[in-house]
Amino acid sequence: MSMSESLELVSATKSFGGWLKRYRHHARSLDCEMVFSIYLPPQAEERKVPVLWWLSGLTCNDENFMQKAGAQRLAAELGMAIICPDTSPRGLDLPGEHDSYDFGSGAGFYLNAKREPWSRHYRMYDYVNDELPSVARQHFPLNGREAISGHSMGGHGALVLALRQPGRFASVSAFAPVVNPMDAPWGQKAFKNYLGEERGDWRQYDACELVVKGVSRQPLFIDQGEADAFLDEQLKPERLETVCRTNNHPLTLRRQPGYDHSYFFIASFIDDHLRYHAKYLKLL
């Protein structure tokens, strides 16, 4: 193991009999220092456990989900690890990087940027898909079974990673995901600036387009609040519903009356998602 793959423990907090730990490491794919959080359930002290990757939304870092979703309770019961990466490269100071909540820091969109000045560091697809999983397998007692979920921009990330790679994840789910970023303001701003004008480059990061492309047949499990302020302009779950129906792609889309875009929405339904993944991860 090279120096660059070493982890520095930032904090360790006991939680539901297991441990929530934060680590800092040098991310080669992003060429910067990154911090991630991992929840290790009590079972991980005795055997290898499966892991759920959680990708967070705009403005979040590795901490929000662990603090607010209330997932550790059931993860500890099931014996499931959870890893939360950060949502963008950190500690840089690229021009305009910190100017808006929906682009740059806190808004990496889980893609590999092609345009300057972003292409050197903003490679969150590679970081989340390859580098961090490789680091995690080296350092933690994981049994090789992996599932993925996320919220909003992170729901987009989870769907894209799974739809591009059949078999890579045992299961995929999302809360209020951006399903058609090519046709939503958040996605268009990100894609234009990170990727450029070529729409062929955009399609590989758009869940609706990937369902049409049809590489994966993996079932999608999605919860969407009906009182979500971003529903009509940014999230558009009906787009995914339509392409899944047309392309015969299995989708469970639950519309939850009265729920908004917050972590209170996520917390209200996270147990359903953990149990869904637990089945595919062979914990149930």
Next chain:
Amino acid sequence: MSMSESLELVSATKSFGGWLKRYRHHARSLDCEMVFSIYLPPQAEERKVPVLWWLSGLTCNDENFMQKAGAQRLAAELGMAIICPDTSPRGLDLPGEHDSYDFGSGAGFYLNAKREPWSRHYRMYDYVNDELPSVARQHFPLNGREAISGHSMGGHGALVLALRQPGRFASVSAFAPVVNPMDAPWGQKAFKNYLGEERGDWRQYDACELVVKGVSRQPLFIDQGEADAFLDEQLKPERLETVCRTNNHPLTLRRQPGYDHSYFFIASFIDDHLRYHAKYLKLL
């Protein structure tokens, strides 16, 4: 109902089938505007429900517990409302009020101040014990059964309110409470500045002293993390253990190995506390 008793809805968020609401109101006892949070479980739409008062610790406001403790899941199942007051008067600018984390704003210590310039506004005992409960009974479907709990400074508050008033609360519990503030730096700083030098005034706000005084015989249920960084200097649960033993006061003190002072500790054991209170609130 006078104008001063009206509530302004700040936000309403659906959570576990119920509603988390924040309200602003003019607090007469504090002579300032205050915000509090209430979680109303789904059962509250059909019938009156009991309430658990939650008093938070230093630096917190009405939001921390609702965001981080994960209590709504079981509260929704049990049919229990939860109300979180703020931890001090707000919106003032008294000399030195915002200078330290353990005194002034965010650190009201649930007492009625006697010294200038604090005595006009810093009357959190009256606010939490009388005014806010009265407001809550007027505006929400509460059935009159009340329990109380809290964390750290708020655990101190919960114990003091209950021990001074036999029968006022159906049950009381605490996480990592300051049990003997008269002999701990946080408490001494607060008591000296809010109350003055007269130790007779201090005793009515010290759980250990109140157990010795023996007005109440109500059982105390306490969780304390053994890896809590404040254990030896500020919290000193062994003091309470000793006076309870000496005075034959019922105490269940659970020392939890490895747990610290954070909300991750609270979240890990909040279900035990909710079930404990549910029994006394006649929900179980």
